[in-house]
Amino acid sequence: MPQFATSPAWQALLAHRDAMAGKRISELWEDDPGRGPALTFKCAGIELDFSKQRITTETVSLLVALARDRGVPAAIERLFTGERVNVTENRPALHTALRGDEHVRVDGEDLLPEIQRARERLRVLAQGVRDGLWKGATGERIRHVLALGIGGSSLGPRLAIEALRGEADGPEVRFVENIDAAEFDDAAKGFDPAATLVIVASKTFTTQETMGNAQVARDWLVAALGPESIPKHVIAASANFEEAAKFGLPECNVFPFGDYVGGRYSVWSSVGLPVAIAIGAQRFEQLLAGAHAADLAFRSTPLEHNAAALLALVGIWNRNALGIPTHAVLPYASRMEHLTAYLQQLEMESNGKRVDAEGNPVDFETCPVVWGGKETPGQHAFHQWLHQGTDIASCDFIVVARPMGERKDHHEILLAHALAQSEALMEGLATPQTHKACPGDRMSTTMVLPRLDPHNLGALLAMYEHKAFVQGTVWGVNPFDQFGVELGKVIAGQILPAVRGGEAALHPATHHLLGVVKKLSRA
C-alpha cells in the first residue's frame, strides 16, 4: 500500500487543517449552531457526539475520502467474510462471527455450525452451574468461580462482569491474572474449594502467568478434594485443545474456540464463560446481540454516517493532523472502571506498531497512549492536567443516560459533571489571573448509552473493536498481531534461572539490578 503521509487524500486534510488554523472549537459553534445534530451519529442505540471535536462537516467528508482512499470499505468486507486479514499470521479475524448468525466460510468450511455448537455448550454449562445442576466433587453447589487468565483472556470478562454487576446474580467470580505470589491466595480467600469452579482461559494455553496459576489452582483443589475432583472443578477455554487436554482435563471440560479469534477479541467466545455464569446465559446472549447490532451497523452504514468508522477517523485527525499524543477514556459510570484497561489492550496492542503489514516503516504516528480512569474520581486527580497541562489529550466521555442505581439525584449530579467537563475543556476560562485561566479548545467525543445493560455494553465494545480495525487499516498496520510482546517473554525466560539462584548469562545492567533485588530481599 502506498504511504499514508504523502497520499493526496491526506494532503487535502492537512490543507484543510491549515485553513482552519487558529479557529477554536467554540468559534466553530458560533459559525454553525446546528453542528450538534450534524455531528452526532448512532450505532446500535448508542449516540456519539463529535461536536466538541475540532472538526466541521467538511473535515468529516475529507476523512471519509481518506478512508476510501485507504480501502476501508473493502477491508470491512474482507474482515466479515473471513479473509486472512491477519496477514502476518495468515489468519482471518472472525470475532464478529461469534456473535452473528451468518454463514462464514474459511477454506470452504462453514464456521457457523461449530460456532453455534460452542455457544450452546457455553449456555448449557453456565445454566447448569447457576441452577445447581453442575455440582462439585462432594455434591456441593458451585457458589464461587476463580477465573484464571491474562490480557484478552481476562480484561473483557472482568469489564463485562463489573459493568453488569447490577445483573450479576450468579456465583461470585474473582479474577486471577498475575503471577504475583499473593494474587491467587488473595482471590481464593474465603472460597470453599468444594464449591469453587476454576476456569482457565488462555487462547494458547501456554501463557506462563496463567499456567502458573492453573497449577496453583489444581494443587489447591487436590489438597482439599483429591485428584479425582479435577473434572468437577476445572474448565478450560482455549483455542489450543491439545495443550488444554494435556493439563489433564477430560475432553468435555475443554471449551474450544477457533484460532481465528484474537485474544483481545475473545470475550465473545468461551473466554466469556465467567460472564455467562455471573449474569446468566440469556444476558450473555444479549451482550452478543448488542455486539452483532454494532457489527451490522458498521458493515452496512455508509462511512459518512458510520459511527464506529468516524470514531476511528476523528482519532486519526487528532493524532496525525493535530498531533495529539494521548487519548483519555473517561467513563462516567463506576461499573465501567475497567473500560480503560480493556481499551488499552484493544487499541495499544492492536495498533501500537511502527511498520506496516508488509514490514515497511510507517511515515506517521500510529496509536496514541490510551489512559483514563473512573469518573468523577478522575476529576479530583488528573483532570487538572487535562485543563491546564502543557500537553493536550483527546478525550472520550462515556455517559449512561439512565441511572445505574436507585439514587436518581446522584445520577443527575454525575451527568452534570460529565457535561460540565467536556464544556469546560472546550470553552476554557479567560481571566487575567493566569494561574486560574484555562486555555480551553481541548477536544472530546461524548458517547451516550441509553442504559448500562448487556446489549449496550456489547455494542460499545464492538464499536471500539471496529475503531481499532479502521485505524489499523488507514495506517496500513496489521491490528491483529502483537509480536512486540514476545521479546520480553524470551528475556524473562533467560533471566529466570539466575533469579532462582542458578547460572545464566546476564546483561550487566540486569546483573546489577538483580543484585540490588537480592540484597534487599535479605534486608
Ligand code: F6P
Ligand atoms: O502477551 C500478549 C498476549 O498474547 C495477548 O495478546 C493475550 O490476550 C494474552 O497474552 C493472553 O494470551 P493467552 O490467552 O494465550 O493466554
